[in-house]
Amino acid sequence: MKSLLLLRAAVLATSVFAAGHAGAKTLVYCSEASPETFTPMIGIADSTMDAAAKTIFNRLVEFKPGSTEIGPALAESWDVSPDGKVYTFHLRRAVKFHSSAHFTPTRDFDADDVLYTFNRQRDANNPYHKLGKASYEYFNALGLGSMVDKIEKVDDYTVRFTLTAPNVTFLSGIALDYMSIMSLEQTEKMVAAGTPELIDSEPVGTGPFMLQAYMLDSQIRYTANKDYWGGAPKIDTLVFAITPEPTVRVERLKANECQVAAPPPPSAIADLKGDPDIDLLQLQGQNVGVLGFNVEHKPLDDARVRAALAKAINRQAIVDAVYQGAGSVAGSVVPPAQLGAVKDAGIDYDPEGAKKLLAEAGHADDLSVTLWAMPVSRPYNPNARRMAELIQADWSAVGVKSEIVSFEWGEYLKRTAAGEHDTFLLGGSSDNGDPDNMLSYLLTCEGVAGGSNRSRWCDADFDKLLKEGRETSDPAKRAEIYRQAQEIVKQKVPVAPIAHSVVSIPVRKSVLNYVLDPFGRQNFANVDVAE
Numbered sequence: 001m002k003s004l005l006l007l008r009a010a011v012l013a014t015s016v017f018a019a020g021h022a023g024a025k026t027l028v029y030c031s032e033a034s035p036e037t038f039t040p041m042i043g044i045a046d047s048t049m050d051a052a053a054k055t056i057f058n059r060l061v062e063f064k065p066g067s068t069e070i071g072p073a074l075a076e077s078w079d080v081s082p083d084g085k086v087y088t089f090h091l092r093r094a095v096k097f098h099s100s101a102h103f104t105p106t107r108d109f110d111a112d113d114v115l116y117t118f119n120r121q122r123d124a125n126n127p128y129h130k131l132g133k134a135s136y137e138y139f140n141a142l143g144l145g146s147m148v149d150k151i152e153k154v155d156d157y158t159v160r161f162t163l164t165a166p167n168v169t170f171l172s173g174i175a176l177d178y179m180s181i182m183s184l185e186q187t188e189k190m191v192a193a194g195t196p197e198l199i200d201s202e203p204v205g206t207g208p209f210m211l212q213a214y215m216l217d218s219q220i221r222y223t224a225n226k227d228y229w230g231g232a233p234k235i236d237t238l239v240f241a242i243t244p245e246p247t248v249r250v251e252r253l254k255a256n257e258c259q260v261a262a263p264p265p266p267s268a269i270a271d272l273k274g275d276p277d278i279d280l281l282q283l284q285g286q287n288v289g290v291l292g293f294n295v296e297h298k299p300l301d302d303a304r305v306r307a308a309l310a311k312a313i314n315r316q317a318i319v320d321a322v323y324q325g326a327g328s329v330a331g332s333v334v335p336p337a338q339l340g341a342v343k344d345a346g347i348d349y350d351p352e353g354a355k356k357l358l359a360e361a362g363h364a365d366d367l368s369v370t371l372w373a374m375p376v377s378r379p380y381n382p383n384a385r386r387m388a389e390l391i392q393a394d395w396s397a398v399g400v401k402s403e404i405v406s407f408e409w410g411e412y413l414k415r416t417a418a419g420e421h422d423t424f425l426l427g428g429s430s431d432n433g434d435p436d437n438m439l440s441y442l443l444t445c446e447g448v449a450g451g452s453n454r455s456r457w458c459d460a461d462f463d464k465l466l467k468e469g470r471e472t473s474d475p476a477k478r479a480e481i482y483r484q485a486q487e488i489v490k491q492k493v494p495v496a497p498i499a500h501s502v503v504s505i506p507v508r509k510s511v512l513n514y515v516l517d518p519f520g521r522q523n524f525a526n527v528d529v530a531e
Contacts, residue, residue, distance in 0.1 A: 025236040027511065027529055029522060030249040030258035033376045034217050034242050036410045038203035040180040041121055042134040044413060044452065046378065046429065049177040050522040051220055051240055056098070057180030057205035060089055060114065061171060065523060066515040068433040070175050074109065074206065075159075084166030084473075089114070091157040096227045097183045098210045100202040102195065105185055109206055111153040116184035118144075118151055128187055131196050137417065138178040140450025141441040142169075143470070167470045168478075172432040177521070180205065208233045208525040217242055234513075234528035246377045250506070253278065259508040259529065260522070263379050266324035272506050281516045285503040286335040287380040288438065289427035290495040291391065292455045297422050299363055303492055308357035309369075309423070310347040310496035312398045313391055319499050322387050326504065330497035332486050333442060338435045339475060340482030345490040346497050354398045368401040369422040376409050379503045379520050380427035387425060387498070417451030424454055427498075429520040435482045436469055443494060457494035 033047035040053040053059075062073040072078075075089040095109040120128045121139040139145060147167055152160045163170060173179070186204045190196050203211055208230065209222035220240040224233040241258050243249045246265040253261045254275065264272060272280045291313070293306045300306060315329045331343030358364055373388035374381060381387060388404045395402050402423075407415060416424050430437050440447065445463050447453030462485055469481040489495070507514050512528040 025234070025529065026239065027235045027237075027260070027524060027527060028239045028241050028258040029524070030243045030252050030261040031220075031240045031522075032242075032246075032249070032262040032378070033244055033409045035220075036413065037132070037200045038211065038214075039132065039134075039182070039200045040178045041117070041136060041139065041182070042132050042200070043178065044137050045409065046520060047376075047409070052203060053177035053180045054207075054521055054523045054525075055209040055222055055238065056203050056207045056211060057177075057182070058207050059175055059177070059179050059181065061175045063175055063432070063519075065526065066517065068518055070171050074114075074181055085163045087161045087163070087170065088154070089159045089161070091159065092229060093157060095206050095229045097186070097206055098204045098225065100186075100198070100204055100211075102193075102198055102202060103183075103186045103189060103204055105183065105204070107185060109181070109183075110156045111159045112156075112184050113181050114159045115151055115153055116187065117179070117181050118148070120182075121145075122148060128191070131187070131191075132200055135417065135451045137447070137450045137452040138176065138441065141444055141447035141452035142173050142176075142437070143440060143444065143446055143467075144173060145446070147173075147470070165471050166473070168473050169432075169434055169436050169470045172434055172437075176431045209238050212237075228525075230525065233525055235524070238524055244376055246382070253506055253508065256508065259511050260514065260524075261506050263377065263382065263504050264506055265377070266322075266326045266382060269324075269326060269504060272504075277509055279507050279509055281505045281507060281514075283503055283516055283518065284337065285379050285501050285520060286337055286430035286433060286518060287428060287503070287520065288330050288333055288335060288500055289378075289381040289387075289425070289498045290330075290333065290442070291498055292424045292426060292442075292495045293457075293493065294419055294421055294423065295455055295457045295494060296419060297369075299361065299367070300369070300422060302361050304357045304361040305363060305367070306493035306496075307347065308354040308361070308398070309395065309400065310493055311350040311354035311357065312394050312400065313347075313496065313498075314349045314394055315346070315498055316349070318387055318390050321390060322381070322383050323499055323501055326382075327499045327501040330499050333438055333489060333495060333497050334435045334482065334486060335430060335438070335500055338430065338433060338438075340435050340479035340486075342483055342486050345486040347490070347493065351394070351398050358398065358400070365399045367399070368403075370405050371395075371402045372405045372412070372416060372421040372424040374409070374425055375406050375412060378427070379429060379501050380499070381425060382501070384425045416454045419454070419456055421454070426454065429503075431519055433518065435478075436466060439482070439485055439489075440466055443489065455494035457492065459488060459492060462488045462492075 035048040035051040060075040097105040213221040222238040249261040332345035334341040374384035445458035
């Protein structure tokens with residue numbers, strides 16, 4: 001059986017990489033990692049959102065391609081009450097769910113699916129809340145559970161959300177990929193059949209593409225949804241060729257084995273810019289790479305130790321070696337283009353100051369920690385292993401011993417969410433361009449329970465500021481609130497911001513209508529390829 005599976009994999013791989021030459025309506029994307037799941041609400045990685053949310057599913061509202069502006073999707077329109085607390089969504093009619101090998105829908109999308117998607121995440125007593133042992137990291141981290149007072153089905157195509165208080169982040173929050181609307185009917189039938197795991201492996205959405213086949217760590221194949229409410233995609237087949245090694249992605253792109261690729265290594269940028277068959281699309285990413293500290297592990301519960309470890313790091317040297325001209329030293333966890341971002345919330349390189357703080361904390365020469373490094377290349381950290389080695393050398397210079405630890409991507413995320421690490425490298429790309437997004441996901445008290453706050457740091461004053469920011473509509477007042485929040489992060493050091501990067505996506509010139517996403521996501525709904 002194993003040899004048969006390998007043979008099938010080889011045959012499929014051959015057909016995939018020939019597709020760029022033979023099939024004018026097949027597009028191959030060289031992605032950087034396998035998805036954790038095909039259920040967006042229980043995933044967190046960009047690779048999951050690209051492979052599931054953007055291809056297979058839709059949200060009530062979505063960001064318009066290439067912008068941070070919110071537009072209609074499964075909700076055709078919405079009304080907001082004068083007090084800003086009640087949102088009434090008018091749903092799109094005649095929207096078809098996909099079929100799968102074990103499920104054929106008997107009805108169209110309606111209000112029941114909206115209530116199911118939200119209530120499964122917010123209500124611990126919901127019968128489907130514990131499916132897949134889900135922790136709903138995004139939902140908890142961004143405070144949607146406490147933000148929403150109640151959700152009501154007005155009729156089959158009208159849903160009313162009542163918030164606990166006015167909240168300027170609500171619409172952008174439900175536009176995020178993890179809020180993709182799922183089929184209640186599929187869930188009911190899979191649970192009744194005793195096969196709930198098929199919900200995550202045989203996704204049923206309303207999006208532009210339908211999952212056709214998935215071979216773990218190899219490739220994902222989709223077929224166009226000809227009944228898509230937004231208009232049938234122009235390509236018939238979409239393939240994600242999972243290619244973790246950045247240099248291999250570049251080779252495959254140049255050989256036309258794939259037509260779009262995840263970010264290349266910084267060392268390949270100049271060569272790609274000079275290739276006549278490739279367009280290198282770039283933008284200043286709304287992202288940040290960070291070093292985090294697990295404050296539940298002694299002596300990292302001492303802010304002096306965390307500050308010392310941060311002071312020992314030569315961030316400019318890291319930017320030069322790891323980002324190679326495609327990044328800048330981070331001034332804060334909040335990306336510089338966002339409201340209220342400051343430039344002085346990072347911790348400057350000061351090895352002598354680091355030694356002094358370590359001695360003051362009683363750890364002049366006995367500190368030993370694990371340093372967890374991501375196994376994948378991400379826009380905010382193109383080479384975590386190399387970054388970890390540089391940090392390890394910097395810490396050694398001030399008398400700190402460290403062991404570099406890594407796991408497969410899904411396992412890395414799972415274990416860091418559980419708090420197994422001492423220190424860790426991670427980061428993120430903003431999902432909506434609002435400063436609340438990154439600060440809430442990485443650092444709120446709710447994120448500790450949900451698993452997104454891998455520093456496991458909880459500060460009541462910080463959380464209070466974020467709550468004020470969500471409920472304040474005046475931009476100037478919001479900016480000041482977020483400046484105060486960033487100052488707390490600088491003083492308490494749950495994370496040390498390392499760098500912001502320029503996002504580069506190489507695209508072959510045969511690809512038409514590709515739009516660079518400001519949040520680093522991949523959306524192929526409107527893409528075409530030249531005949």
